[in-house]
Structure formats: C-alpha cells, structure tokens
Amino acid sequence: MKKALAIAALLLAVQVLGWSQAKKPTIMVVPADAFCERNGYVQQVEAMGSVTSSPDYSRAMKDNADIRTLVSAMADFMAKNDFPIQSLEQELKRIQTESAEMAMMTGKTGSEFSETPLERLRRTAKADIILDLDYEIHRVGPRRQVSFNLQAIDAYSSKIISGNTGVSSDSNAPLTSLLEECVLSFKDNFLSGLQHYFDDLFANGREISITILRYDSCPFEFDEEVSIGGESVDFDEWIEEWFQDNTVSGRFTTATSSANMLRFNQVRIPLYAQNRKGRDVAIDADDYVKPLVKLIRKQLNVPVGATPRGLGDVWITVGDK
Amino acid sequence: MIALTVLMTVSAVSVSAQTGKDRRKSFKSWDNYEITTEKVGVDGTKFVKVWGFGKTADQAVMNAKENAVHACIFRGLPGSATAMSTPPICPNPDVLAANEDYFQNFFAAGGPYLAYVNMTTDGVPSGTDKRKVKGGYKVGIYVQVMYDNLKRKLEADGIARKLSSGF
Numbered sequence: 001m002k003k004a005l006a007i008a009a010l011l012l013a014v015q016v017l018g019w020s021q022a023k024k025p026t027i028m029v030v031p032a033d034a035f036c037e038r039n040g041y042v043q044q045v046e047a048m049g050s051v052t053s054s055p056d057y058s059r060a061m062k063d064n065a066d067i068r069t070l071v072s073a074m075a076d077f078m079a080k081n082d083f084p085i086q087s088l089e090q091e092l093k094r095i096q097t098e099s100a101e102m103a104m105m106t107g108k109t110g111s112e113f114s115e116t117p118l119e120r121l122r123r124t125a126k127a128d129i130i131l132d133l134d135y136e137i138h139r140v141g142p143r144r145q146v147s148f149n150l151q152a153i154d155a156y157s158s159k160i161i162s163g164n165t166g167v168s169s170d171s172n173a174p175l176t177s178l179l180e181e182c183v184l185s186f187k188d189n190f191l192s193g194l195q196h197y198f199d200d201l202f203a204n205g206r207e208i209s210i211t212i213l214r215y216d217s218c219p220f221e222f223d224e225e226v227s228i229g230g231e232s233v234d235f236d237e238w239i240e241e242w243f244q245d246n247t248v249s250g251r252f253t254t255a256t257s258s259a260n261m262l263r264f265n266q267v268r269i270p271l272y273a274q275n276r277k278g279r280d281v282a283i284d285a286d287d288y289v290k291p292l293v294k295l296i297r298k299q300l301n302v303p304v305g306a307t308p309r310g311l312g313d314v315w316i317t318v319g320d321k
Numbered sequence: 322m323i324a325l326t327v328l329m330t331v332s333a334v335s336v337s338a339q340t341g342k343d344r345r346k347s348f349k350s351w352d353n354y355e356i357t358t359e360k361v362g363v364d365g366t367k368f369v370k371v372w373g374f375g376k377t378a379d380q381a382v383m384n385a386k387e388n389a390v391h392a393c394i395f396r397g398l399p400g401s402a403t404a405m406s407t408p409p410i411c412p413n414p415d416v417l418a419a420n421e422d423y424f425q426n427f428f429a430a431g432g433p434y435l436a437y438v439n440m441t442t443d444g445v446p447s448g449t450d451k452r453k454v455k456g457g458y459k460v461g462i463y464v465q466v467m468y469d470n471l472k473r474k475l476e477a478d479g480i481a482r483k484l485s486s487g488f
Binding site for chain 2: 181189
C-alpha cells in the first residue's frame with residue numbers, strides 16, 4: 001500500500017514538473033535581407049499600388065548551397081544542445097502545401113474553409129528566435145576569406161540577443177571548409193549569448209508589446225473617464241494599473257497614450273500562469289492578454305477582441321472584434 | 322625634518338615589501354598563467370598554446386595541461402586574428418567555491434581533467450618554449466582541449482547549466 005502511494009506521489013510530482021516547463025523557444029536561421037539583396041534573391045511585391053522588394057527566401061535556400069552548409073552546421077550544434085533548429089526551407093514548403101490543400105478541401109456537405117485576407121497574410125514562417133545570417137567572400141591575393149555576421153533576434157521584442165561577427169582564416173581551402181570554420185568560431189560565443197538570454201527570461205519574464213486600439217463604435221475615448229465598479233477612473237490609468245499588477249516586478253513602458261491608441265512595450269510577462277483548472281501552464285503573449293480582454297468586456301460591456309500579431313505583439317481592439 | 326625623512330624611508334620600504342609579497346601571491350595564484358587561441362579547432366575542440374610552471378620540465382607540462390582545462394572552465398579563451406574568443410563553461414565566479422571538493426578531485430594528479438586535453442606535440446618542448454626560471458621551468462605547449470566533451474561532463478555532473486534546462 002505504502003509502495004503504491006509512493007509511486008502515485010512520484011508520478012504526480014513528475015506530471016506537475018512537466019506542466020511547469022516553460023515553452024521551448026523555436027529557432028530558425030534566416031538569410032539576412034542584405035545577403036538576399038546582394039545576391040539577387042529578391043522579389044517585387046505590389047501592395048496598395050506601390051511596388052516594394054522583399055527577400056525571396058525560398059529561392060535563396062534552393063539556389064545557394066553555401067547557405068545550406070551553414071544551416072546544417074548550425075543545426076548540428078544546436079541539436080547537440082537539445083535545441084533543434086526549425087528548417088526555413090521545410091516551413092516554406094509546409095505553408096505552400098497547406099495553402100494548396102486548404103484551397104482544395106471541402107467538407108462532406110460542400111462547405112469550404114473560411115480565411116480572411118489578414119489571416120492568410122499572417123500564415124507565414126515564424127520562430128521565437130531568428131538567426132539572421134549574413135556572410136561575404138573576400139579575395140586576399142590568391143586566397144579566399146569569409147567574413148560573417150550572425151545576429152540572434154528575439155522575435156517578441158525585436159531585440160538582438162547575441163551578435164557575432166568575425167572572419168575566417170585566408171586559405172585556398174574549399175569554401176565549404178571556410179564556412180564551417182566560421183560556424184565553429186562563433187559557436188560557443190553564440191551559445192553563451194543564448195544562455196544569458198534564457199537566464200534573463202527565467203529571472204525577469206518574457207518581453208512583449210501590447211497595443212490597444214479603439215474602433216469608432218467604442219462609446220468612450222481612451223483618455224476619458226469610465227465607470228469601474230461604481231468608481232470613475234480614466235480608462236488609460238485603469239489599464240496601466242492592470243499592467244502594474246500583472247507584469248513581472250511591475251515592469252512595462254507606456255510608449256503611446258492617446259484618445260484612440262494605447263501602446264505598451266517592454267512588457268515583462270511571467271512564463272507560467274494558472275489555467276481554468278488551476279494548473280500551472282506555460283503561457284505566451286496571446287494567453288497573457290486573455291484575462292485583460294475578459295476584464296474590459298465584463299467591466300465596460302463593450303465588444304473586445306485580441307489579435308496576436310507576430311509572436312510577441314498583440315493587438316486588443318475595443319468597440320469591435 | 323629628520324622625522325619626515327625617516328617616515329618616508331619606512332613608507333618606501335613597506336611599499337616595496339608589499340610589492341614583493343604581492344608578486345609571490347600572484348605567482349601562487351592559479352589565475353596567473355598565459356593562454357592564447359592558436360586557431361579554430363576541429364568540431365568540439367579548442368586549439369591553444371598554454372604555459373605552465375614546475376620544478377622539472379615534465380611537471381611544467383602537466384601544469385600547462387591543468388591550466389588549459391582550468392581556462393576553459395573558469396576563465397574563457399582569448400580570441401585571435403582568425404578565431405573568436407571562447408566564453409568560460411562556468412561564468413559564475415561562485416562555482417569554484419561552491420564545488421571545491423568536486424574540483425579538488427577533478428584536478429588531482431592523474432585526475433579526470435586529463436581525459437579532456439590532448440597534447441599536439443610529443444615530449445617536453447625545447448627552444449623558446451622551454452625556459453629555465455628561478456625555482457624550475459616554464460614551458461609553453463600546444464594542446465587540443467575537448468571543449469564540448471568537457472562541457473557535457475560538467476553539465477552531467479550538475480556543475481554547469483544546460484542550455485535547455487528549464488524548458
């Protein structure tokens with residue numbers, strides 16, 4: 001009996017530990033915009049009457065064998081550190097296949113999937129940490145030398161977590177060897193920068209941005225007084241109070257505060273929160289704003305919607321969804 | 322005037338004695354060694370030139386090997402023209418004091434540290450890499466430190482934090 005109880009307690013402990021694990025960030029290597037521009041991997045996109053050029057990652061991955069060598073070398077050492085890298089190439093293929101299948105698929109009664117243009121636009125390759133990779137080959141007399149620049153960017157806050165620049169030795173060796181030498185050269189510094197970022201994440205929470213927007217159907221402006229529990233308070237002040245109570249150590253910055261828009265950045269959110277059943281679960285930006293959305297809806301009796309925009313940016317719309 | 326001269330002489334003597342004591346202290350300190358990264362090592366390794374001190378040249382070589390592993394764990398390796406610097410495996414300065422017994426055993430004569438260092442040249446170095454100094458020899462050797470293996474060992478023993486811990 002005692003043994004059975006001990007096993008049950010152990011299983012429960014393991015399960016609780018399992019629940020309280022933070023969400024593992026996804027990491028993806030992406031060729032830098034400057035690299036794509038230099039090597040002609042760009043595509044012209046026409047939007048709202050103006051033509052802009054954007055990087056053509058799919059072609060860069062297909063046509064450039066050196067990028068694949070670099071990604072493979074980086075994927076290898078990241079996998080050894082229990083952080084497998086998400087493949088940009090495979091992710092782009094998946095999105096392409098997904099789009100084709102969604103267009104073809106119909107229900108038994110002939111109904112089709114509904115997707116707004118905005119949803120389609122947002123269905124792109126995403127990762128929590130982007131490794132922005134750039135390199136250039138230089139000639140040193142008869143020999144070649146590779147200069148590289150790798151930036152690890154936190155997709156939530158757009159901050160650079162770790163920046164590594166350097167040059168390989170000048171040599172007649174094949175380019176692949178020089179590229180591998182570059183990866184081995186910055187590997188440990190890069191991992192150290194990542195470790196520092198994770199330590200900060202566990203100590204001070206994840207950093208996100210939140211924007212609150214007002215539809216014209218909203219009966220009040222954000223700098224006006226609203227009635228909360230019978231007490232009159234400015235809407236923007238009330239929202240700031242919520243952030244003071246619900247951020248790690250009350251850390252956030254009010255970037256914009258106007259009649260129609262409130263923007264908060266450097267919002268430090270906890271990695272875990274309790275779900276409806278009282279369990280500790282890992283949360284992200286979208287989960288974090290749910291209680292705020294419910295609170296505004298309940299207290300002011302207005303429609304409120306939340307739209308995750310990217311990974312660490314959420315738009316809350318007041319007056320409509 | 323005489324009193325002032327005596328005071329200044331005493332102060333000068335005491336400063337010079339302090340300097341001598343400090344020099345002896347710095348010679349005894351484990352952090353007092355020279356190490357340079359020679360080039361980018363093959364995957365998972367670091368190729369360095371490290372100096373050691375000992376009563377005999379053999380002892381100095383062993384000391385240099387200890388220093389190479391010590392640098393990878395606590396000091397980090399400096400960069401060079403073609404290789405970036407390497408951060409220490411344990412950047413927290415309290416790790417050594419908190420795990421003193423572990424490291425006493427790790428760096429004991431013939432201890433586990435030897436499994437993580439390969440000498441790239443045979444025997445005792447000669448020429449400018451072997452210098453006779455007061456009290457023994459100072460030698461410089463080229464070694465390959467199995468950096469990744471060393472890191473895994475310290476992570477497995479709970480001394481260093483894994484990158485994925487907490488996730």
